Amino acid sequence: MAAIDITSARKSYGSVDVLHGVDLAIGDGEFVVLVGPSGCGKSTLLRMIAGLEEITSGEIAIGGRRVNDLPPKDRDIAMVFQSYALYPHMTVAENMSYSLKLRRTPKERITAAITVAAAKLGLDQLTERRPKALSGGQRQRVAMGRAIVRNPKAFLFDEPLSNLDARLREQMRVEIKKLHKDLGATSIYVTHDQIEAMTLADRIVAMNGGVVQQVGSPLDLYDRPANLFVAGFIGSPAMNMIPAIYRLVDGTGVAAVAGGHHLPLAGPFSIPDGTAVVIGVRPEHVTVSPPGSGGLRTAVDLVEPTGFGSILHLGPFGQPVKAFTLDRALGRNGAAVDVTFDPAQLHVFTEADGRRMDPAA
Amino acid sequence: MTALVASRRRPFLQRLAQASEPWLYTAPALILIVAVMLVPLVLGVSYAFRDIKLLNPFSGGFVGLKHFEALATDQAFRTALVNTLWWTGASVLIQFVFGLILALLLNQPFRGRAVAQALCFLPWAVPSFLTGLDWAWLFNPVIGPLPHWFVALGLMETPQSILSDPDLAMWGPIAANVWWGIPFFAITLLAALQAIPKDLYEAAAIDGAGPIERFRSITLPFLAPTIAITILLRTVWISNFADLIVVMTNGGPADRTQIVASYIFTTAFRRLDFGYASAIALVLLVLLLTYSMLIVLLRQSFLKRG
Numbered sequence: 048m049a050a051i052d053i054t055s056a057r058k059s060y061g062s063v064d065v066l067h068g069v070d071l072a073i074g075d076g077e078f079v080v081l082v083g084p085s086g087c088g089k090s091t092l093l094r095m096i097a098g099l100e101e102i103t104s105g106e107i108a109i110g111g112r113r114v115n116d117l118p119p120k121d122r123d124i125a126m127v128f129q130s131y132a133l134y135p136h137m138t139v140a141e142n143m144s145y146s147l148k149l150r151r152t153p154k155e156r157i158t159a160a161i162t163v164a165a166a167k168l169g170l171d172q173l174t175e176r177r178p179k180a181l182s183g184g185q186r187q188r189v190a191m192g193r194a195i196v197r198n199p200k201a202f203l204f205d206e207p208l209s210n211l212d213a214r215l216r217e218q219m220r221v222e223i224k225k226l227h228k229d230l231g232a233t234s235i236y237v238t239h240d241q242i243e244a245m246t247l248a249d250r251i252v253a254m255n256g257g258v259v260q261q262v263g264s265p266l267d268l269y270d271r272p273a274n275l276f277v278a279g280f281i282g283s284p285a286m287n288m289i290p291a292i293y294r295l296v297d298g299t300g301v302a303a304v305a306g307g308h309h310l311p312l313a314g315p316f317s318i319p320d321g322t323a324v325v326i327g328v329r330p331e332h333v334t335v336s337p338p339g340s341g342g343l344r345t346a347v348d349l350v351e352p353t354g355f356g357s358i359l360h361l362g363p364f365g366q367p368v369k370a371f372t373l374d375r376a377l378g379r380n381g382a383a384v385d386v387t388f389d390p391a392q393l394h395v396f397t398e399a400d401g402r403r404m405d406p407a408a
Numbered sequence: 409m410t411a412l413v414a415s416r417r418r419p420f421l422q423r424l425a426q427a428s429e430p431w432l433y434t435a436p437a438l439i440l441i442v443a444v445m446l447v448p449l450v451l452g453v454s455y456a457f458r459d460i461k462l463l464n465p466f467s468g469g470f471v472g473l474k475h476f477e478a479l480a481t482d483q484a485f486r487t488a489l490v491n492t493l494w495w496t497g498a499s500v501l502i503q504f505v506f507g508l509i510l511a512l513l514l515n516q517p518f519r520g521r522a523v524a525q526a527l528c529f530l531p532w533a534v535p536s537f538l539t540g541l542d543w544a545w546l547f548n549p550v551i552g553p554l555p556h557w558f559v560a561l562g563l564m565e566t567p568q569s570i571l572s573d574p575d576l577a578m579w580g581p582i583a584a585n586v587w588w589g590i591p592f593f594a595i596t597l598l599a600a601l602q603a604i605p606k607d608l609y610e611a612a613a614i615d616g617a618g619p620i621e622r623f624r625s626i627t628l629p630f631l632a633p634t635i636a637i638t639i640l641l642r643t644v645w646i647s648n649f650a651d652l653i654v655v656m657t658n659g660g661p662a663d664r665t666q667i668v669a670s671y672i673f674t675t676a677f678r679r680l681d682f683g684y685a686s687a688i689a690l691v692l693l694v695l696l697l698t699y700s701m702l703i704v705l706l707r708q709s710f711l712k713r714g
């Protein structure tokens with residue numbers, strides 16, 4: 048186990064810049080999840096840490112040792128691939144023991160390590176099978192097994208669950224979490240499934256276009272997104288984004304939205320009166336109540352029942368806004384409802400650069 | 409129910425039509441195969457038991473096993489058999505080794521790879537007779553450079569053609585054959601190499617395997633079925649392949665480069681003894697069939713393991 052330090056790591060393919068200087072310090076035993084849209088450079092960063100991709104500039108250190116010029120085998124890391132990359136001509140046991148054999152581990156030790164890992168992953172009955180005789184979920188476990196028998200300094204996962212169906216994914220997610228609790232190994236996990244990111248991570252690294260947008264605990268990113276990208280990327284259904292003009296009225300900030308409505312904000316902000324802003328509000332923070340309870344009167348355009356609750360598509364002040372409610376009675380197409388916004392739950396971003404604004408103290 | 413009764417009472421002709429339907433559909437292909445493959449084969453096999461000499465208008469009679477009895481004591485045939493083993497073994501092995509090396513090199517990314525690939529596959533397009541002539545001239549001490557290079561390297565004392573040296577003559581056609589046949593191995597092995605998933609190499613690199621270990625534990629197992637089938641094909645092909653020998657040495661000097669295939673050619677088209685030539689060909693056919701069966705069995709067991 049070891050800490051991983053990434054200092055202004057850049058990657059270019061010819062003239063194409065893929066990573067624009069990534070700085071990231073990952074603590075010993077930490078579980079860090081890289082999220083971001085497709086093509087943002089998550090895999091590239093992971094492969095640079097693994098040594099499968101050269102580092103154009105900057106530095107990567109594992110356990111305090113600079114590894115830029117070390118080949119993968121000398122970095123002592125294990126990686127789980129999206130495709131699993133199991134050796135098709137080897138049995139499950141051979142797949143898992145391959146790295147140990149190359150390290151000239153004594154036979155008894157190898158057998159013991161395989162037995163323990165196979166038991167942990169529920170593969171005891173399958174050790175003599177070849178990968179092609181396994182289901183997707185079992186292959187995934189073998190790939191995990193191959194990583195854990197080595198007891199490496201760090202685990203790297205590149206979308207390990209994306210080839211599994213939803214139920215299996217949920218199950219494996221829990222197992223990965225348990226495994227991390229057991230082994231306490233430093234882990235870097237790439238996904239674009241934000242549920243995986245939220246549930247697994249000690250810290251999430253949100254990336255976009257080769258730039259780290261925000262690093263923080265899952266709830267940090269959820270409650271205090273640093274910019275419009277993170278706000279829109281984290282959370283499902285996605286945060287509502289309402290264009291508005293910031294106004295200072297009676298010493299407190301309000302957001303002037305379309306239709307002449309004013310939404311009170313949590314206080315004055317250190318931006319000039321009249322600044323164009325975007326107000327972000329999560330669907331569950333849009334309070335919907337039966338007509339007559341006070342607030343903006345609006346009609347329900349569409350209902351998406353999720354079972355647990357309903358997502359209501361509303362149109363207060365002529366803007367599409369989604370609300371999440373547990374009250375099924377409100378979820379009828381065309382019904383009139385009243386909508387209120389809690390000032391404390393309104394996120395304010397400047398329109399110019401999408402940065403988050405916090406109320407001035 | 410009515411349908412069942414009706415079908416039972418179907419007239420004979422209709423049933424015949426139905427039974428012959430699959431045969432009618434396949435008839436064009438079957439007729440073609442019979443006409444172009446089976447008929448000549450049977451005819452050729454039948455020659456082996458008949459006395460057919462083109463220059464003797466009274467020949468053509470059935471002679472039973474006479475040709476095979478003659479073959480059993482034919483010293484030239486025995487020499488040709490040993491030479492065939494030598495010629496085939498050396499050619500296939502060297503072609504394979506160089507073909508594999510070439511395929512591995514062409515599988516690496518480098519600038520101008522597409523051009524290099526096209527160039528490397530060029531010899532394949534050269535007609536075999538031209539190849540034979542080319543190499544015969546290369547070995548010729550008067551017009552070819554090779555003997556002079558051998559002298560310069562200290563391998564030879566005076567420039568002379570290895571094609572007329574009884575001890576070395578076989579290496580002439582083998583060299584030409586290797587040059588001509590490398591592309592076949594390179595193409596097929598390169599195709600097999602490119603089908604190996606890249607992430608296996610990455611996984612192995614992370615697992616701690618160096619280049620040699622990766623070659624041994626990933627490349628070779630993936631290539632094994634292709635290697636088996638290409639070696640089988642080339643072996644059968646080369647042991648039947650007399651063009652280069654006929655052009656370059658014509659079996660000489662003193663039968664030192666005479667292989668079974670060129671012996672058949674000489675017997676049939678120089679001595680015009682088609683009966684005897686067919687008998688030799690039949691023996692070669694049986695030997696090659698046996699060999700092919702062995703390789704196919706070997707490949708099956710490989711595939712079952714893989």
Ligand SMILES: Nc1ncnc2c1ncn2[C@@H]1O[C@H](COP(=O)(O)OP(=O)(O)OP(=O)(O)O)[C@@H](O)[C@H]1O
Binds near residue numbers: 065083085086
């Ligand atoms: N060999 C290459 N040459 C040029 N550009 C490349 C190369 N490999 C990757 N890229 C580019 O680098 C960018 C980042 O790719 P990367 O695979 O890291 O994305 P990702 O975040 O993992 O996406 P996904 O979620 O789809 O896996 C992409 O825009 C891709 O086009």
Ligand SMILES: [Mg+2]
Binds near residue numbers: 090
């Ligand atoms: Mg990726």
